[in-house]
Amino acid sequence: xxxxxxxxxxxxxxxxxxxxxxxxxxxxxxxxxxxxxxxxxxxxxxxxxxxxxxxxxxxxxxxxxxxxxxxxxxxxxxxxxxxxxxxxxxxxxxxxxxxxxxxxxxxxxxxxxxxxxxxxxxxxxxxxxxxxxxxxxxxxxxxxxxxxxxxxxxxxxxxxxxxxxxxxxxxxxxxxxxxxxxxxxxxxxxxxxxxxxxxxxxxxxxxxxxxxxxxxxxxxxxxxxxxxxxxxxxxxxxxxxxxxxxxxxxxxxxxxxxxxxxxxxxxxxxxxxxxxxxxxxxxxxxxxxxxxxxxxxxxxxxxxxxxxxxxxxxxxxxxxxxxxxxxxxxxxxxxxxxxxxxxxxxxxxxxxxxxxxxxxxxxxxxxxxxxxxxxxxxxxxxxxxxxxxxxxxxxxxxxxxxxxxxxxxxxxxxxxxxxxxxxxxxxxxxxxxxxxxxxxxxxxxxxxxxxxxxxxxxxxxxxxxxx
Numbered sequence: 484x485x486x487x488x489x490x491x492x493x494x495x496x497x498x499x500x501x502x503x504x505x506x507x508x509x510x511x512x513x514x515x516x517x518x519x520x521x522x523x524x525x526x527x528x529x530x531x532x533x534x535x536x537x538x539x540x541x542x543x544x545x546x547x548x549x550x551x552x553x554x555x556x557x558x559x560x561x562x563x564x565x566x567x568x569x570x571x572x573x574x575x576x577x578x579x580x581x582x583x584x585x586x587x588x589x590x591x592x593x594x595x596x597x598x599x600x601x602x603x604x605x606x607x608x609x610x611x612x613x614x615x616x617x618x619x620x621x622x623x624x625x626x627x628x629x630x631x632x633x634x635x636x637x638x639x640x641x642x643x644x645x646x647x648x649x650x651x652x653x654x655x656x657x658x659x660x661x662x663x664x665x666x667x668x669x670x671x672x673x674x675x676x677x678x679x680x681x682x683x684x685x686x687x688x689x690x691x692x693x694x695x696x697x698x699x700x701x702x703x704x705x706x707x708x709x710x711x712x713x714x715x716x717x718x719x720x721x722x723x724x725x726x727x728x729x730x731x732x733x734x735x736x737x738x739x740x741x742x743x744x745x746x747x748x749x750x751x752x753x754x755x756x757x758x759x760x761x762x763x764x765x766x767x768x769x770x771x772x773x774x775x776x777x778x779x780x781x782x783x784x785x786x787x788x789x790x791x792x793x794x795x796x797x798x799x800x801x802x803x804x805x806x807x808x809x810x811x812x813x814x815x816x817x818x819x820x821x822x823x824x825x826x827x828x829x830x831x832x833x834x835x836x837x838x839x840x841x842x843x844x845x846x847x848x849x850x851x852x853x854x855x856x857x858x859x860x861x862x863x864x865x866x867x868x869x870x871x872x873x874x875x876x877x878x879x880x881x882x883x884x885x886x887x888x889x890x891x892x893x894x895x896x897x898x899x900x901x902x903x904x905x906x907x908x909x910x911x912x913x914x915x916x917x918x919x920x921x922x923x924x925x926x927x928x929x930x931x932x933x934x935x936x937x938x939x940x941x942x943x944x945x946x947x948x949x950x
Contacts, residue, residue, distance in 0.1 A: 551582065613704030616690065617659055621645050624699055633704050635677035655685065662687035662700045672707065682708045720889055727770055727890060727905065731763035773906035776837075777889065780913040789917055791829045793941055796860050796867050797822045799832065803839035804858060810847050811856065818843070819857040826860070826867050827941040830918055835938070838914040839869065841907040842934050846873035850931075866920065866937040877928035886924055887912040911936060
């Protein structure tokens with residue numbers, strides 16, 4: 484805490500000097516009993532005392548004013564801990580006390596304002612919505628971290644600058660212009676293409692002061708990208724389900740009508756049409772089963788409660804390979820398993836085997852005859868990664884980001900011809916997620932694809948003989 488003290492007065496020293504100068508004259512006047520000299524000496528001493536008293540009083544007052552000035556200067560410069568400590572002027576103590584109380588009150592108010600500002604900054608910084616305040620002159624008064632991120636603003640010290648200098652998107656600037664000139668504006672949705680493409684919903688509201696004159700406008704940015712994506716997925720899902728179900732239902736309906744019209748009396752046509760109807764019914768059954776599987780997996784989200792068991796990844800992979808071996812033999816393909824260590828995982832065996840069978844079965848379906856499908860498993864950090872490598876036609880880069888979507892098909896005609904429902908990879912993704920894992924795909928067009936599913940490892944690998 485800073486302490487302000489008065490300067491040392493020279494008054495006392497001056498009094499001693501004056502007394503020493505007049506003392507010899509006083510002694511002489513006393514010896515000779517000269518009344519006139521004594522009177523003059525008394526008068527001189529009185530004048531000297533008055534003058535010295537005035538000097539002393541002036542020095543005290545001047546020192547007090549200097550201390551007050553120094554206190555005011557310290558407060559102005561931000562040192563709210565400065566105080567006055569009177570030592571020789573008890574008459575000024577009440578004044579110093581009042582000034583100290585004023586400094587204490589000012590310090591308390593500044594602390595309160597600082598606390599409110601820090602709390603406000605913490606709240607705005609933790610908001611997922613973007614907040615922007617523009618004054619009537621078009622300058623940025625406040626902006627939070629989310630808004631900076633949404634608008635791809637990397638400029639430092641944005642506050643105080645014209646918003647047109649820091650916001651590049653002209654549509655957002657036009658919206659701000661309109662909001663500054665109108666009291667009420669309807670929300671708008673804008674797709675912002677920056678480092679990340681986002682769909683933002685913009686809302687505005689005037690900031691009303693006590694005199695009802697708006698000192699600025701508050702803008703709130705909502706990131707509705709995920710909502711729009713989910714709506715698009717829902718629309719696509721409804722359209723795809725309708726399309727997928729329409730094909731077998733139309734086929735069954737058409738062949739049944741043909742049989743009713745008389746084809747049932749022709750044994751060859753009857754057998755052929757019934758085989759087609761049975762095949763289409765089986766396709767419908769496969770679609771329903773896959774949809775039910777997806778619904779069950781999505782019912783609890785990624786944290787769905789499933790029964791877990793400790794299993795060796797080698798055993799799980801081998802069971803899936805055995806289930807697919809007859810399909811590989813039918814196309815004269817060879818299935819290879821390359822796993823050099825025992826790694827335990829806590830999984831639901833039936834779900835993981837379904838995911839692995841889907842990946843291996845896809846590799847067999849979309850590869851030509853006499854090819855090799857290889858299944859690898861290895862420990863990478865805390866995860867076991869199972870990779871299914873095929874020698875198929877590969878996948879174009881434009882399709883890689885969507886292959887795990889429901890009903891998404893790269894070659895729709897070939898996929899339906901091979902009996903796929905378009906839900907197999909979506910099921911694989913959801914099975915991985917409910918186990919706390921993930922899926923990925925890499926592909927070289929004309930060379931093949933690598934589909935991976937990662938699962939949390941239970942322990943470290945144990946030594947195992949080389950294959």
